[in-house]
Amino acid sequence: MPRAPKPPPRPQPLPQASTAPHQSRGGYAPWHTIPPQKIISIEHPAIIKNVDKAIETLGGAKALKKLSETNASSGLDLRFRPEDIMQPPIQSKTVATNNILLKIRIPKRKRTSGEGPDERSVLEKLRDARGEYTVEAVGVIARTVRFRDMANYQFNTADMDIVQRVRVELGGLEYEKIKNFDIPPSRGLSDPHPILPPPAFSNTAMQHNYHYRQNPAIKKTLVAGKPALLNLQAAPKTLTPMVHISAPAVPLHPPDSLRPYDLLDRANKQCVDHLRKLFAQRPIWTRRALFNHFPKNLQSLVRFSMVHVAYMWRAGPWRDTCVVYGLDPRADSQYRTYQAVFFQVDTEKTAKGREKVRTGASHIFDGKNLVRDGRCFQLCDVTDPLLKGVIDGARVRSKCDVLSPLYPTRHFAYRLIFVK
Structure with missing residues (x-):
C-alpha cells in the first residue's frame, strides 16, 4: 500500500530584534544587536582639547551640515588658522568603512583635594573601574573622513597691504567693493614688501614611500682592522687623470x-x-x-x-x-x-x-x-x-x-x- 506524502514543514517565526544580549549556545560570547544608525566619522589630525575650535578648523557647523546632507561626498577643508583666508587648506578624503561606534560609561572616581586633572587614558580608566562600566553600540560608521595629505608650507601674509585689501574688499563678497577693487598697473615693486606668494609651494600632497633598503651587493668586512662596506658588484674604477x-x-x-x-x-x-x-x-x-x-x-x-x-x-x-x-x-x-x-x-x-x-x-x-x-x-x-x-x-x-x-x-x- 503506497505511503501518503509528508506534509510540508510549518514556517518558523522570524527572530525579533532585541537590545538585550542573547546568550549563544556552547558557552560562546553573547550576541548584541546594533542599531541601524549610519554615522560619519571624522579623523582630525590634531589632538582635540577644544571641540568648538576643532569644528572651526573644519569650516564650522555649516560645513558639517553640508557633509551630513551629502553623505560625506562633499568632503572638508582643514585650516589650522581658520581666520586666515589666504592659508591653503588640507583637503579630506572620504572612504567607506564598516566600524562600530561604542558609547562607554565609566563612573567618575572620587578625587582628593589638590589632585590635578585626570590624565589617564580610556584603557586605564576601564581597568581601574573593575567592571563597573557599561558599553553600548550606538551605530555603524559607514563613512570616514580622513586627512592624510601633507600640510603645505605656510607664508605669513598678514602684514601685506595687498592681502589686507583682498581680505577686506573681496572676502565679504559684496558687489560694490568687488566692483571698485583694482590693482595698480605700474610694473615693479614700489614698496619694500614682498610680492604675493604662490597658491601652493609644494606640488606633492601625499608623502612618498621610497622603500629604502640596503643594496644586496653591499657586504660588511674589515679593512685594515676597521669595519667597512664593500660593493661586490661595483664597476672597477679607471685611474686615468x-x-x-x-x-x-x-x-x-x-x-x-x-x-x-x-x-x-x-x-x-x-x-x-x-x-x-x-x-x-x-x-x-x-x-x-x-x-x-x-x-x-x-x-x-x-x-x-x-x-x-x-x-x-x-x-x-x-x-x-x-x-x-x-x-x-x-x-x-x-x-x-x-x-x-x-x-x-x-x-x-x-x-x-x-x-x-x-x-x-x-x-x-x-x-x-x-x-x-x-x-x-x-x-x-x-x-x-x-x-x-x-x-x-x-x-x-x-x-x-x-x-x-x-x-x-x-x-x-x-x-x-x-x-x-
Missing part, C-alpha cells in the same frame, strides 16, 4: 700610486705596448678611434691601461680625447686638427646598427655613413670633401681661447650648422 680646459698645466707622467708596468699580467702589458705604439703615430685620440685600432681580445682592457700612457680632457675643444703625457695641445696651433666635435643624433637600437659600430671606420666622418651611437669626431677624421675644405681653409687663431677652439667662431659655427 681628467684635466679641465682651465687647468694651468697637464700631467707629465702617470700617477705615482699606479701599479708598475713590470707587475702587470701579459694581457695588460700587450695593451700598454699597443697604446704606446699608437700614440707614437698620433698624439691625440678618441676612445672610439683607439678601439678601432685594437684587436677585439684587448678592447676591454683599453680603459684600464690608458692611465699608463695618456690623460683625458674633461672639457674644452679636446673634450673626451686621450692625449699622451706631457703634451699640452693648447700651446701649439698645429694640434687644432685633433679637436673634437659632438653631434646629437638618434640612437640606433637595432642589431644592424650595432654591427656598424664594430667596423674599423666608425670614427671616420665621410659624409655618407654615420654610426648613430657615436657622436664624437675629431677634425682630422673628417674626410668629407666639403667639410675638409672648410676645415683646411679656415683662418687659425694665434692663441688658444679657453672658451672657443683654435678656429675662429664664425668658421666653427658655420661648420656645425653645415654638418647638421
Whole structure:
C-alpha cells in the first residue's frame, strides 16, 4: 500500500530584534544587536582639547551640515588658522568603512583635594573601574573622513597691504567693493614688501614611500682592522687623470700610486705596448678611434691601461680625447686638427646598427655613413670633401681661447650648422 506524502514543514517565526544580549549556545560570547544608525566619522589630525575650535578648523557647523546632507561626498577643508583666508587648506578624503561606534560609561572616581586633572587614558580608566562600566553600540560608521595629505608650507601674509585689501574688499563678497577693487598697473615693486606668494609651494600632497633598503651587493668586512662596506658588484674604477680646459698645466707622467708596468699580467702589458705604439703615430685620440685600432681580445682592457700612457680632457675643444703625457695641445696651433666635435643624433637600437659600430671606420666622418651611437669626431677624421675644405681653409687663431677652439667662431659655427 503506497505511503501518503509528508506534509510540508510549518514556517518558523522570524527572530525579533532585541537590545538585550542573547546568550549563544556552547558557552560562546553573547550576541548584541546594533542599531541601524549610519554615522560619519571624522579623523582630525590634531589632538582635540577644544571641540568648538576643532569644528572651526573644519569650516564650522555649516560645513558639517553640508557633509551630513551629502553623505560625506562633499568632503572638508582643514585650516589650522581658520581666520586666515589666504592659508591653503588640507583637503579630506572620504572612504567607506564598516566600524562600530561604542558609547562607554565609566563612573567618575572620587578625587582628593589638590589632585590635578585626570590624565589617564580610556584603557586605564576601564581597568581601574573593575567592571563597573557599561558599553553600548550606538551605530555603524559607514563613512570616514580622513586627512592624510601633507600640510603645505605656510607664508605669513598678514602684514601685506595687498592681502589686507583682498581680505577686506573681496572676502565679504559684496558687489560694490568687488566692483571698485583694482590693482595698480605700474610694473615693479614700489614698496619694500614682498610680492604675493604662490597658491601652493609644494606640488606633492601625499608623502612618498621610497622603500629604502640596503643594496644586496653591499657586504660588511674589515679593512685594515676597521669595519667597512664593500660593493661586490661595483664597476672597477679607471685611474686615468681628467684635466679641465682651465687647468694651468697637464700631467707629465702617470700617477705615482699606479701599479708598475713590470707587475702587470701579459694581457695588460700587450695593451700598454699597443697604446704606446699608437700614440707614437698620433698624439691625440678618441676612445672610439683607439678601439678601432685594437684587436677585439684587448678592447676591454683599453680603459684600464690608458692611465699608463695618456690623460683625458674633461672639457674644452679636446673634450673626451686621450692625449699622451706631457703634451699640452693648447700651446701649439698645429694640434687644432685633433679637436673634437659632438653631434646629437638618434640612437640606433637595432642589431644592424650595432654591427656598424664594430667596423674599423666608425670614427671616420665621410659624409655618407654615420654610426648613430657615436657622436664624437675629431677634425682630422673628417674626410668629407666639403667639410675638409672648410676645415683646411679656415683662418687659425694665434692663441688658444679657453672658451672657443683654435678656429675662429664664425668658421666653427658655420661648420656645425653645415654638418647638421
